Amino acid sequence: MIFDAADVAARMTAGSDRVGSGFPRDLTESAPFTLPVSIIVRPGLTTATVADTIAKSTGRSPKAIKDRPLRGCLVAHRGNGMIFLDADGVADMRFAFAHELAHFVGHYLARREVAIARMGEDIVEVLDGARPPSAQERLSGILNGCSLGAFADVMERDEGVPLTAAAEQMEYEADEAAFLALAPVGAVLRRLGPERASVERSAVEGCLVEQFGLSPAEADRHAPRIVNAARRHRPSLIEQLRVAASRKTARTD
Numbered sequence: 001m002i003f004d005a006a007d008v009a010a011r012m013t014a015g016s017d018r019v020g021s022g023f024p025r026d027l028t029e030s031a032p033f034t035l036p037v038s039i040i041v042r043p044g045l046t047t048a049t050v051a052d053t054i055a056k057s058t059g060r061s062p063k064a065i066k067d068r069p070l071r072g073c074l075v076a077h078r079g080n081g082m083i084f085l086d087a088d089g090v091a092d093m094r095f096a097f098a099h100e101l102a103h104f105v106g107h108y109l110a111r112r113e114v115a116i117a118r119m120g121e122d123i124v125e126v127l128d129g130a131r132p133p134s135a136q137e138r139l140s141g142i143l144n145g146c147s148l149g150a151f152a153d154v155m156e157r158d159e160g161v162p163l164t165a166a167a168e169q170m171e172y173e174a175d176e177a178a179f180l181a182l183a184p185v186g187a188v189l190r191r192l193g194p195e196r197a198s199v200e201r202s203a204v205e206g207c208l209v210e211q212f213g214l215s216p217a218e219a220d221r222h223a224p225r226i227v228n229a230a231r232r233h234r235p236s237l238i239e240q241l242r243v244a245a246s247r248k249t250a251r252t253d
Contacts, residue, residue, distance in 0.1 A: 001111050003173045008106035009180035024213025025182055028097050037081040045070045045086035072096035076108040078128050091215035098178035107170055179222045183212040185229045196230045
């Protein structure tokens with residue numbers, strides 16, 4: 001299943017009108033209106049914190065995993081999501097939540113819904129890890145383009161780097177959807193005004209920080225998308241000549 005960052009971002013922000021449609025967006029307030037997610041904030045969040053919390057809620061022993069700090073983490077099961085956040089600065093928490101929410105919507109919920117729609121309700125037991133898929137279900141999953149089995153654990157890292165290409169791709173996709181949800185390109189361009197085609201990158205980054213609530217680090221990462229979009233929307237030479245001609249006509253009239 002193809003991850004469509006724009007579609008995922010639209011679903012992430014579907015509840016925004018419930019809490020106001022302006023920016024900066026606070027998805028922690030709006031997302032629970034339309035998505036089955038809960039939020040847990042823990043100071044000094046680490047992988048051990050998440051593992052211990054899951055172990056206490058399930059009665060199982062915590063999974064052995066190298067302890068490291070986390071900005072955010074998603075735990076998804078039975079169609080519901082639990083997003084852990086470190087008690088960090090507002091801007092960092094805003095992006096961390098959007099990133100984990102993108103994982104939930106695009107990498108878990110959407111794929112689960114497609115599998116159920118194409119293969120029927122019986123596949124829920126497989127998706128929830130209650131039983132392995134049968135040979136027929138495995139074949140049907142391949143033919144229907146459905147990912148079967150419980151949601152994958154991709155928390156393992158090597159010095160902060162995902163261990164597999166698939167995990168790295170998931171991280172990139174979640175970032176793309178998070179940026180589109182928090183600072184949509186069109187909305188940013190409108191804030192930059194009619195002279196946006198010649199705007200400096202520093203001004204774009206300032207706009208992202210001041211008006212869309214991104215941290216300076218995330219603004220630095222998102223700014224190239226905005227700059228490139230502004231250049232693509234730059235008026236052609238013919239359009240510029242038409243505007244100049246209309247202004248000249250207006251002055252002579």
